[in-house]
Each structure stands twice: as C-alpha cells, then as structure tokens.
Amino acid sequence: MATEESEDHGHFLPAVRDWPRGYGEASWWPFVTAIGLLVVYTGASLYVIGRGTDLVSSSVGLGAFVAGWAVTILGMFGWIYQAFVVDFWDRGSHNGGASLRLGMLLFLGTDIATFGAGFAYYFFIRTGGWHTEYLPESGILTSVLVINTVLLVFSSFTIHWAEGHLQKGNHQRFVQGLLVTLLCGIVFIGGQIYEYYEFIVHEGFTLTSGVFASGFFGLTGIHGIHVSFGALLLAILLVRGLRGHYDADRHVSVTTVSWYWHFVDAIWLFLVAVVYIGSVFGTEFSPF
Amino acid sequence: MAVSPELVFSVLMGLLLLVVAGWLTRLEDWQAYTPVGGGGYGESTGHGHEEKPAGLTRWLTTVDHKDLGILYSLFGIVAFAWGGITAMLMRVELTTPGMDFLASFGGVGLYNALLTTHGITMLFLFAAPLIFGFANYMVPLLVDADDMAFPRINAIAFWILPFATILMWAGFFLPLVGIDIQAAKTSWTLYTPLSSTMQGTGVDVFLLGFHLSGFSTTMGAINFIATIVAERDSVNVPWSKLDIFSWTILTQGGLILFAFPILTAAVTMLLLDRNFGTMFFAGEGGGAMLWQHLFWFFGHPEVYILVLPPMGLVSLILPKFAGRKLFGFKFIVYSTLAIGILSFGVWAHHMFTTGMNPRLTASFMAISLAIGIPSAVKVFNWITTLWNGKLRMTAPMLFSVGFVQNFIIGGVTGVFLAAVPFDLVMQDTYYVVGHFHFIVFGAIGFALFAAMYYWFPIMTGRMYDRRLALWHFWLSIIGGNVTFIAMLILGYGGMPRRYATYLPKFMTWHAVATVGAFIMTFGVVAFVWNIWQSALYGKRVDSGDPWNLKQSDQFSNEWKWYEGKRQTMLADGGEEDADDAERNAAD
Numbered sequence: 001m002a003t004e005e006s007e008d009h010g011h012f013l014p015a016v017r018d019w020p021r022g023y024g025e026a027s028w029w030p031f032v033t034a035i036g037l038l039v040v041y042t043g044a045s046l047y048v049i050g051r052g053t054d055l056v057s058s059s060v061g062l063g064a065f066v067a068g069w070a071v072t073i074l075g076m077f078g079w080i081y082q083a084f085v086v087d088f089w090d091r092g093s094h095n096g097g098a099s100l101r102l103g104m105l106l107f108l109g110t111d112i113a114t115f116g117a118g119f120a121y122y123f124f125i126r127t128g129g130w131h132t133e134y135l136p137e138s139g140i141l142t143s144v145l146v147i148n149t150v151l152l153v154f155s156s157f158t159i160h161w162a163e164g165h166l167q168k169g170n171h172q173r174f175v176q177g178l179l180v181t182l183l184c185g186i187v188f189i190g191g192q193i194y195e196y197y198e199f200i201v202h203e204g205f206t207l208t209s210g211v212f213a214s215g216f217f218g219l220t221g222i223h224g225i226h227v228s229f230g231a232l233l234l235a236i237l238l239v240r241g242l243r244g245h246y247d248a249d250r251h252v253s254v255t256t257v258s259w260y261w262h263f264v265d266a267i268w269l270f271l272v273a274v275v276y277i278g279s280v281f282g283t284e285f286s287p288f
Numbered sequence: 289m290a291v292s293p294e295l296v297f298s299v300l301m302g303l304l305l306l307v308v309a310g311w312l313t314r315l316e317d318w319q320a321y322t323p324v325g326g327g328g329y330g331e332s333t334g335h336g337h338e339e340k341p342a343g344l345t346r347w348l349t350t351v352d353h354k355d356l357g358i359l360y361s362l363f364g365i366v367a368f369a370w371g372g373i374t375a376m377l378m379r380v381e382l383t384t385p386g387m388d389f390l391a392s393f394g395g396v397g398l399y400n401a402l403l404t405t406h407g408i409t410m411l412f413l414f415a416a417p418l419i420f421g422f423a424n425y426m427v428p429l430l431v432d433a434d435d436m437a438f439p440r441i442n443a444i445a446f447w448i449l450p451f452a453t454i455l456m457w458a459g460f461f462l463p464l465v466g467i468d469i470q471a472a473k474t475s476w477t478l479y480t481p482l483s484s485t486m487q488g489t490g491v492d493v494f495l496l497g498f499h500l501s502g503f504s505t506t507m508g509a510i511n512f513i514a515t516i517v518a519e520r521d522s523v524n525v526p527w528s529k530l531d532i533f534s535w536t537i538l539t540q541g542g543l544i545l546f547a548f549p550i551l552t553a554a555v556t557m558l559l560l561d562r563n564f565g566t567m568f569f570a571g572e573g574g575g576a577m578l579w580q581h582l583f584w585f586f587g588h589p590e591v592y593i594l595v596l597p598p599m600g601l602v603s604l605i606l607p608k609f610a611g612r613k614l615f616g617f618k619f620i621v622y623s624t625l626a627i628g629i630l631s632f633g634v635w636a637h638h639m640f641t642t643g644m645n646p647r648l649t650a651s652f653m654a655i656s657l658a659i660g661i662p663s664a665v666k667v668f669n670w671i672t673t674l675w676n677g678k679l680r681m682t683a684p685m686l687f688s689v690g691f692v693q694n695f696i697i698g699g700v701t702g703v704f705l706a707a708v709p710f711d712l713v714m715q716d717t718y719y720v721v722g723h724f725h726f727i728v729f730g731a732i733g734f735a736l737f738a739a740m741y742y743w744f745p746i747m748t749g750r751m752y753d754r755r756l757a758l759w760h761f762w763l764s765i766i767g768g769n770v771t772f773i774a775m776l777i778l779g780y781g782g783m784p785r786r787y788a789t790y791l792p793k794f795m796t797w798h799a800v801a802t803v804g805a806f807i808m809t810f811g812v813v814a815f816v817w818n819i820w821q822s823a824l825y826g827k828r829v830d831s832g833d834p835w836n837l838k839q840s841d842q843f844s845n846e847w848k849w850y851e852g853k854r855q856t857m858l859a860d861g862g863e864e865d866a867d868d869a870e871r872n873a874a875d
Contacts (some may be wrong), residue, residue, distance in 0.1 A: 013339060014439040015351050024339040026349035030440045034447030039302075041455055041500045045493040052489040067302075079440050099437040099518040106510040110549045114832055117553030118581055124574045208565035211573040218557065218566070268792060 029079035036072030043068050049125045088245050097252030104256035108263050115267055118222060122215040122275060132283045134212030136205035139285050148191040149272055155184035156265040159258045167248050175241045182238055185231040192224050197222055212279065219275055226264045233257045302775065351439035356446050357425030358747060364418030371409035372812060374402040379805040381611055385792045399788035400473035403542045407476030410728065412501060413453055418736050419597045420508050425747060427512060429846040432521035432532050437514035445507035448500060455497025459490035469493060475786060480569035480579040484561045495559050502552040509544035512537050532614065535621050536600025539628040540593050547589035554582040577642065584635035592631040595727060596624060598735030599666060602688045605742050609685035610677030611840040616669040623662030630659045639713045640708050647687060649708050658708035662698055667692060683757035687738035690765045696728025698723060701776065722772045730768050745834045746850045750826035756818040760811045767807030772859025774801035
C-alpha cells in the first residue's frame with residue numbers, strides 16, 4: 001500500500017474498496033462494530049436490570065445481547081473482508097505484514113495478562129486454606145481431560161505441518177492440515193461441553209459451588225472462549241485456503257492464527273498442570 | 289423462549305433508529321457546522337477526488353488518524369466538563385461542615401456517586417482519551433507513517449468510548465426519565481466487599497460500561513506500539529531520532545498492554561460475583577485483599593500510563609520555547625523506560641495499612657522510593673533545558689513550566705507517602721487527595737493544555753486567543769495551588785477523604801479549597817470558550833511555522849507535514865479565502 005503518494009498523509013488511502021465506496025478514508029464497519037458492542041453491553045445491562053427490578057423483562061436483555069453480537073460479528077466480518085480478503089492477490093503486501101504480526105504478538109501479550117488475573121485468583125485460594133471438598137465428588141481428572149489435551153497438542157503440530165507445506169508450495173497439504181487442526185479444535189470444544197455437562201448435571205458441581213468452582217469455570221471458560229474464537233479463525237483460513245488464497249510468500253494471517261493457536265495450546269497445558277493436576281496434587285484425591 | 293411483545297417492540301425501535309440515523313447522515317448541511325474547523329481545511333470541499341464523504345457521514349466513517357484525533361480530543365473535553373461539574377458540586381457541598389447544598393438532591397448518596405464518577409471520568413474519559421487524541425493526530429506524523437498501523441481498529445477503539453460512557457454515566461441520567469437505577473457509589477477504586485455487595489443495578493450498568501471502555505484503551509495501545517515500531521519510516525526516523533513524545537507513547541502502550549487486561553478481568557470477576565454467585569472476592573475466596581492486589585497491579589501502572597505521555601509532551605514543548613535542545617535526551621528516554629518497568633513493582637504501596645507482611649511492605653517501599661530517581665532525573669533535565677535558554681513565554685511554554693512546578697510538589701509529597709511510617713499516618717486523608725491532584729490536574733492537565741495550545745495551529749489552521757490563554761494559565765495555576773495545598777494542609781490536620789460532611793474545625797481550609805476550585809473553574813471556562821471560538825473564528829495561521837521553530841533548528845516532522853500541506857492547499861487555489869468569506873458572510 002506504500003504508494004508514491006505516501007509522502008503526503010492527506011492522500012494516503014487505507015480504505016479504497018470499502019463501504020461507502022468511492023472514498024479512500026471512510027468505512028462504516030468500525031462504526032457498525034462499535035454499535036454492535038454497544039448493543040451487547042446494553043443488552044447485558046438490561047438483563048441485569050431485568051433481574052434486579054421489574055422495569056424490563058430480562059429476556060429483552062438477552063435478546064439484545066445476542067443481536068448485538070450478531071451486529072458486532074457482521075461489522076468485523078465486513079471490516080476484515082473489505083480490508084484484507086476481497087482483493088487479496090491485487091492489493092500487495094503492506095510492509096510484509098510486519099504490523100499485523102506485531103499486532104498479534106501484542107494481543108497475545110494482553111491475553112497473558114487476562115489469564116494472569118484468573119490464575120492469580122486461583123493461586124490465591126490454592127495457597128490459602130485449601131479444602132478438597134471444593135472439588136467435584138468423583139474427582140477432576142477424567143478421561144475427557146486426557147483426550148482433550150492430546151487433541152489440542154496434536155493440533156498444534158498439524159497447524160505447524162500445514163504452514164510448513166504452504167511454505168514449500170504444497171497448497172493441498174496445507175488445506176488438509178488446516179482441516180485436521182480445525183476438526184481437533186471442534187472436538188476439543190465438544191469434549192469441554194461434555195465435561196461441563198457431566199460436572200453440572202451429574203455431579204452438581206456448578207459455577208456457584210464454591211471458591212474452586214469460581215476459578216475452575218472462570219479459567220476453563222475463558223480458555224474455551226479462546227478455543228472457540230480460534231476455531232472461527234481457522235474456519236476463515238480454511239475457506240480462504242479453499243478459495244485459493246495464500247502461497248509461500250503471502251500468508252501473514254496463517255502465521256498469526258497459528259501463533260494464536262499455539263498460545264491457546266500452551267495456556268491449556270499450563271491450565272491442566274496448575275488447575276486440574278495442581279488442585280488434587282498433595283491431597284487424598286491425588287493419583288500420584 | 290416465546291417471542292415477547294417487548295422484544296418485537298425493541299427490534300422495531302432499533303430499526304427505526306437506524307432509519308433515522310441513515311437519514312441524518314444524508315443531510316449534507318451538517319458540514320456547515322463541522323466541529324473544530326473540520327481538521328484544518330475542509331478536505332471534502334473538493335480537490336480532484338474526494339477521500340471522505342461529506343457531512344456527518346465523514347465523521348462517523350472516518351478512519352483517518354487526524355480526524356480520529358480530533359474526535360478523541362472533543363470527547364475528552366466533553367468528559368472534562370462532566371468531571372469538572374461533578375467536582376464543583378462536591379466542592380460547593382464541602383464549603384460547610386454539614387449536609388446542606390446537596391441535601392435536597394440526594395444527600396450523602398449523591399455525594400458518593402459524584403465522587404465515584406468524578407474520579408473515573410477524569411482518569412479514564414478525560415486524561416486518557418485526550419492523550420490518545422494528541423497521539424492519534426501527531427504520532428503518525430512524528431514517525432513519518434502513512435497512518436496508524438490499523439486505521440479501522442483505531443476507529444473502533446474511538447467509537448467504543450462514547451458508547452461505554454453512556455453506560456458509565458447512565459446511573460445519573462436514567463433516574464431523570466423515571467428508570468430508577470442507582471448510580472455507582474463505590475469510589476473509583478471499587479473496593480470489595482462494598483462493590484460486590486452494594487445494592488442497585490446501576491453499579492452493574494456502570495461496571496459493564498467500564499468493562500467496555502477497557503477494550504478501547506487496549507486496542508489503542510496495540511495500535512500505537514505497532515505504528516511506532518512497524519509503520520515508522522526507518523530511514524527518516526530511525527530509533528535514534530525518535531522524538532520524546534513517541535517514546536513515552538510507546539512506553540505507555542507497553543504498560544497498558546499488561547495493566548488494562550488485569551482490570552478488565554477483575555471487573556469481569558466482580559460482575560460474576562454480583563450477578564452469578566461466584567466467590568472470587570467473597571470472604572472465603574480471594575476476599576478484599578485479592579481485589580486490592582489486582583486493582584493496584586493495574587492501578588499503579590495506570591498512574592504512569594497517564595503521566596508518562598504528558599511528561600513526553602512537556603519534554604517536547606519546553607525546548608521549542610527555550611531555544612535549546614532537550615538537555616539529556618537519552619536520559620529522559622532511559623528514565624521513561626525505567627519508570628515503565630518499575631511501575632509494575634510498586635502496587636502494594638497503596639495497601640500499606642491492610643496488615644500485609646512487613647517484609648513485603650518494606651520491599652514495596654524501597655521500589656516506590658526508587659521510582660523517585662528517574663522522576664527527578666526528568667525534572668532536573670527540564671530545569672537544565674531552561675537554563676540559559678532564550679525563553680519565550682507563550683501559552684504552551686507557561687503551561688509546561690507550570691507542569692514542572694506542580695510536578696515537583698506532587699512528586700515530593702508522593703515520595704513522603706511512599707515511606708511506610710508516614711503513609712500509616714496519612715493513609716486515607718486529604719493529604720493523599722492533594723498529592724494526586726497535583727499530579728493529575730497540576731501535571732497531566734497542564735501538559736495537555738500545553739499540547740492543546742502548541743498544536744492548535746496544526747489541528748485547526750487557526751490561532752488561539754493569547755489573552756484568554758494567559759487568563760486560563762494564571763487562573764489555573766493559582767486556583768490549582770490554592771485548592772491542592774489546602775488539601776495537603778487538611779490532610780495534615782487529619783481530615784479523612786471521601787466524606788461529604790466533616791468536623792467544623794476543618795471548615796476554614798475547606799472554604800479555601802472551594803475558593804481555589806472556583807478560580808480554576810473560571811480558568812477552564814476561559815479555556816473552553818477560547819478553544820471553541822478560536823477553532824471557528826480565530827485568526828488564520830499565516831505560515832507553516834507559527835512558532836518560529838526554524839530559527840532554533842527545531843522544525844520537527846509534524847510542522848514539516850503541516851507546511852507541506854499548506855503549500856499544497858495554496859497551489860490548489862486558495863480555498864481558505866473562499867471558506868473565510870463564506871464564514872464572514874454567515875456572521
């Protein structure tokens with residue numbers, strides 16, 4: 001995008017093919033996205049008001065919450081589509097994707113802090129007066145946990161494998177690798193839902209079951225949201241890959257998404273070690 | 289779930305609003321009162337090709353860093369008004385010991401709500417957005433980038449802010465239309481168990497808005513770092529030539545990156561505690577201490593998030609009017625980075641009186657005292673920059689010098705508070721309030737005023753009214769010092785903070801503080817009037833170098849860009865004059 005005009009800031013045009021069309025520095029998508037978020041948070045507010053008072057029914061809030069997410073996702077989709085996807089092969093690469101790669105690294109930095117706050121809570125209670133009655137009755141280490149962990153680690157290898165084949169110019173292997181990675185991610189999410197189901201319905205171990213439950217559902221929940229978001233990103237990569245995007249030289253989003261995926265995998269391993277194993281280590285539940 | 293009539297109604301209302309909004313954007317006449325002179329020159333009034341749509345649509349759709357910088361600044365000034373009005377309501381109430389002035393409007397409860405919103409607004413909606421406004425406009429120019437690294441994320445980050453603000457202020461306005469939710473009365477620190485058990489959904493609505501606003505700041509920080517690191521023109525602006533303001537914005541970005549997500553996560557936990565029965569901050573769980581640790585692990589870096597860029601602004605502006613290069617440039621950069629790193633190791637100095645382990649308090653005291661060293665390095669560098677300089681006492685210069693004066697008082701009182709034995713006596717008194725107001729208004733506010741006057745010609749193409757700016761300065765520095773020194777004295781006397789009523793013995797100094805606050809208010813009115821009038825009707829700047837910076841060889845990148853832009857405009861056929869004539873006719 002660095003054109004011969006780039007000396008003059010007034011004529012730099014970051015949004016040529018955008019909505020509204022025909023301008024260079026105008027896009028509705030950011031505004032749409034922000035409106036979506038406003039509706040999401042207003043919906044959440046209405047939900048809370050609905051629960052606390054009889055001014056509105058909290059289902060109105062839930063409806064707005066869901067509708068808001070739909071608008072937000074529409075806005076983000078429009079933004080990413082018109083900024084990066086629509087003329088992928090014509091637009092050339094802006095500073096070799098350096099900004100985008102750095103942007104992902106910085107985002108992952110913020111994510112370390114986000115998870116850090118949750119882990120801080122968990123360490124706080126784990127090192128305090130710790131009771132095994134905080135844990136679900138039949139224990140926290142299940143076969144689902146083992147399968148999920150294996151799947152997620154395996155998927156880190158498959159996305160690496162896919163990226164490697166892309167760099168060697170083998171587009172078909174790349175797409176296959178992405179597909180396998182995505183499937184692993186989806187099965188992982190399914191496993192997580194099954195684990196929650198078992199805990200909540202059969203064990204009565206819910207969000208309100210005490211101090212460990214708060215940390216457990218908080219941390220695995222935010223991780224699950226990250227995996228789901230990662231699966232969405234992988235799905236976008238896959239669709240774009242099937243449409244012929246990416247080659248050995250142009251694959252910034254493949255790189256950034258794979259970083260994200262490795263990061264989520266690493267967080268999971270830490271989580272398994274600290275929250276699952278760490279919660280029973282040294283107690284009568286410990287299998288070790 | 290059955291589709292309720294309310295839901296259908298809401299959706300229909302939403303659609304209607306969209307239609308109205310769409311219709312409004314087509315009203316091209318909005319151009320006639322484009323705020324702040326339309327970012328310099330009406331880009332939309334015709335060159336060869338148009339880059340931006342006309343009217344309101346331009347402002348809603350813009351992804352241009354300069355437009356967004358102006359929007360951020362306007363938003364910051366609106367928030368400043370709300371923060372200022374709430375402060376004045378409190379100051380008037382505090383003129384007398386009892387509950388008088390606010391008694392018929394909501395009494396102590398209203399006072400507590402005003403206290404909360406004043407703190408939150410000034411820190412998160414005034415100071416931070418105004419810093420982002422200047423950084424948005426200037427950093428891409430200073431580092432010779434085309435735009436911000438992610439122009440659309442930049443726009444999303446801005447638009448989130450006013451929307452979040454609606455929710456954060458809703459507790460004050462919804463009761464006026466009959467929706468009785470209570471505004472948050474938690475103080476800006478939101479300490480549990482008060483904040484986790486306080487009745488009223490207004491607290492939740494506020495927390496949700498606060499949560500949303502955090503995303504805006506984080507997105508902005510990522511964008512600034514990526515812009516300075518990856519979009520910088522590495523030939524014209526290598527690291528060795530990066531200006532001091534961009535250095536501080538870079539450091540600020542690093543702090544935001546690790547501080548704000550902690551706050552967002554902690555607020556999420558608080559919301560879950562309040563609404564879904566989790567036990568993050570319940571007595572058996574993390575309790576009150578965990579909240580304080582998490583909050584101040586965010587909260588102390590937040591202090592430097594707010595003060596480092598203003599320090600950068602002063603370091604940038606002082607040399608321009610002293611006719612000398614910034615003394616010890618490298619040391620200012622190093623001290624900025626040092627403060628940035630140390631700032632994550634001092635949080636528990638807010639918690640000396642909580643009964644923490646004394647070994648911990650001693651180590652936090654040591655690091656807190658150590659952070660005084662890089663701060664003092666900066667002060668001495670500013671003073672030596674002025675030494676033997678050819679000083680030109682323009683409004684930006686006056687505010688920069690005022691910054692140094694206020695920062696010395698605010699900083700030295702802070703060094704005292706960092707010492708455990710002193711803090712044990714002064715914790716939760718007006719001494720603390722006086723200390724941080726010297727920093728937040730006296731330093732941060734002053735630097736932002738300096739930047740506003742310094743870059744006013746670039747952002748509006750016009751000059752501010754010098755006489756009003758001098759009024760603004762003198763009223764602010766006198767009023768500020770009167771108010772905040774009175775607060776320090778009240779603190780020595782033992783006046784606890786956050787109270788709406790007090791013992792009669794404190795009345796004299798409270799009255800002094802209120803008088804000072806009124807003096808400041810007159811200064812602020814002069815400021816807002818000046819900015820508004822000058823942006824619309826001020827004298828046109830007649831050169832690309834209104835500050836004569838070429839003389840001292842300090843004609844920096846943003847002014848070079850401005851001069852180039854002026855030349856392009858003149859070559860395009862002097863539409864300035866036509867624009868002016870139109871305005872004169874309208875008068």
